[in-house]
Amino acid sequence: MGNSLRERVVAVGDKAPKFTVRTDRGREVSTTDFGGKVLVVNFWATWCPPCIEEMPSLQAMAQQLGPKGVVVLGVSVDKNDVSYKRFLQQARVSFETSRDPEANISADYGTFKYPETYIIDREGKVRQKIIGPQDWTAPEVIRSIESLL
Template structure:
């Protein structure tokens, strides 16, 4: 998988990294809420790209849900954008796992970030700067990760 990423990175631009300005976007969540980078309403936006057919994405969902619940009152917004082409597969995933964060399906935004391996997450501040990039599944309740996020608040 790493080799695929390196090859992709060598022939495509842009790939957004920590320290970069995040590409702007607007997406409508399943709850009907329009979310844009410039108006996400939080101190930090955790932008997660995932797919229903991605086993690490499935593994990550429970801890990301717990994280979203724990940090909702601390000004952190979690938005998970599915790259599923099949709307039915996406719907079934959401119904099965009941994520506790905003979800949407979009086939373009991930390309603006240079994300083609899933899951991949970006922690973005209120000014639109990418503070962290996680290019693999994470346990969002891991004490080291939680401490790092706390340092950004």
Template sequence: MGFIGCLGRQIGSHGTEREGIIKIGAESLKHKILGPLGLILAAGVVFSFFLPSYRHGEASLAGSKAKDFALQIPGASHLADLRGKVVVLNFWASWCPPCVEETQSLNRLQQAIAAKGGVVLGVSVDEDAAAYNKFLQDNHVIFPTYRDATKKSAVDYGTTMFPETYLIDREGRFARKIVGPQDWQSPEIMRSIDFVLNQK
């Protein structure tokens, strides 16, 4: 799966509404009637492509309990065993170029939040164990990961495109959902994570 195809799926998931807005903007420019309101709309469309958010039409999960699931990482056999930590739950796959793109940033995030009681938890949907293990070795992944070849945990969370990430607070509640690959050291992302880390 190429990068353009994977990215296209991600953007396309927002449906026809966004496509319609872009087409309207193009027609307005063509007829030279794009006024101040049109410029604001166009800027909003561009910004919305880069703002981490829910997929189009999804309801907010904030405050609801994160569904528990079995896993195999050092010190934990279930997600619930990480209660008391802030969990950055990242669903990914070795065949997904955007997942590769953000891996080193997730490594740095793990280093930044571990001492504060946070943990990056990667859940791979790889069916091929060899490809999964090679990815971990090639990318020097330092955060705990678990391979769920059945994809059940991802499906239970409503995740069908990757990467997709859930920020879970110390009480096991969703704080935020983040769609697509990110710069996990960006000020906007770090503010969100630090806010949850500082909650007692």
């Protein structure tokens, strides 16, 4: 059993697992839809204080780097749809979001603690894996993501 979990953990340098989700805007998107762009996949939940703490800076980074070719996709593991939608509305989240209540996608990445974020380059390779909250507007973080463009 220990080996099967270890085999599912996605590491820097690995090809990012493919998935398809229906976003809250009704769009069906797949990781393959973002070819040529840098994809930031953020696994989070409304019941996770560190996730909520980093959301404003993630939002700001998405607005700053979106025009340059960075796409942020928030994948929530919330089971409660009402709480999830209420939070998105109150926080005015503008990047693409989706709810994965069974945590199937995060499990494919080997993610079981939140927040956890994967930065995937234009070729679909994981370039960074960030465990825990992050200040997404910090100059070194912005430079690091921009270096993948």
